[in-house]
Amino acid sequence: MKISARTSEKIAKTLIWTAAVFVLAVLMFIILYILVKGLPVINWGFLTQVPRSMGREGGVSSTIVGTLMVTSVAVLIAAPFGIGTAFYLAEYTKGGFITRVIRFSAESLAGIPSIVYGLFGFIFFVIYLDLGWSVLSGGLTLAFMILPTIIRTSEEAIRSVPKIYREVSFSLSATKTQTIFKVVLPSALRGIANGIILSIGRCIAETAAVMLTAGSALRMSRSLFDPTRTMAVHFYILAVEGISMENAYGTAALLIIIIFLINVVANTLVNRFVR
């Protein structure tokens, strides 16, 4: 039996709409389920108290601090290297061997699973450089992990600055360095910031790599050399070891809200950037 073009059009459209609605429904379901169970747990005490008896009681304040510290280290280290690499790729190279090597490495780095970053961070930072399980080891490991994201988004942002900006700058007898820092960088700043915000999101969401490098200590970390536990790791341990489902839901809801806010900020930046 041959199906007429009109019928197949209808069938295809129905299938595709169904798939799209299905994807949205699954997402909504996961998010709403966690929020409904988790939001009632979140209150001022949950946010400000340190976890007690392994997280069965008390709040999650030390894991919030741990997440902030690890993420800050990662971004502060990765941003200069990533943005610098992006400028080199976008403004200086004209193709050729070095460019190909840089681009190949950046893309390969992007595909490496986080558990492999964790293995590397464990053996290199924790053992070889003897930093132990610490905020610093975790942050440096995550810096490696977010580097490709920062390179790619920054390069896109720099490339989307119109050529005419640079030409005008050169015609006013600005040097290349002046053009990059005074003309290109300010125009690309929103796009670069967008990449950094997305990287912050990745750091907050990461579990495997930080667990192997920052440890899972529940005490409040006071220095970069203290071990720490991030929110994502805390949630994982609470859920897998069945310590407290209630607090697990609360932590998960907190994570989802933070990731949601990060996406909103990133999108606002990009939309204005495109204009």
Add this chain to the structure above:
Amino acid sequence: MKNGFKDKLSERVFLALALSSISAIALITVFIVIQGAPIIGKVGLRDFIFGMTWAPSQGKFGIFPMIIGSLSVTLGAVVLGVPVGICGAVFLAEFAPAAVRNLFRPAIQLLAGIPSVVYGFWGLIFIVPFIRDNLGGPGLSILAGSIVLAIMILPTIITISEVQILALPRQYKEGALALGMTHWQAIYSVQLPAAKSGIVAAVVLGIGRAMGETMAVIMVLGNAPGIPTSILDPVRTLTTNIGIEMGYAAGDHRQALFATGIVLFVIIMILNITAQFITRKK
């Protein structure tokens, strides 16, 4: 003169930053190989990869069950996730009204940003009991892992494929429509074939993500290191093997986990290079 010097200097600085960034991949490779290679030498590459028994306390390190585990869970994720993902991409590129698209895109972005442990947890409290009650078995299974991973690779497949479809020259679609094709015929016989290489690259990257995921699958796979006989059996993957045991492993055992990492790393690099090769050929 002074400015010329400054320009040279800043180019050097940018180059130095770029070179240190890419040395990351060399550093990662070197340290993982140094840690993992000795045990492979001791056990023998063939016995390590094709060995059927993983019993670190008895000094037996065979990861074949984990390789089968990774492959089966990934295959399941691809079978479930790829058709839905490509439909999602076609929907966004061709069918979605602007208002729906503006809701759908951020939703996909959110899907990509949510921590993987949250998906694993959701799988544990929903998918696993559902499978146990309706299909039998322990619930913790290849099927549960495949479902969770299928959802997790959707953003990768949808966003990359959508970009590929949108990047096609307008004339492709317009020409097809001008020849009297319906919208779907134009998509199916002109646009999708033209965007094929990009979509394949998206799928390959999705496979890489599924293969590399750790924490989400630890929660739903059951983690028994044996060869599965059905999709309702629990399995252990290369990643979960590392994730579960790394916390307490020492000596040969720890080295064997790094060696597992080498195998994973090699598979992922092959996938990455394939994806890069496909997109570059265009």
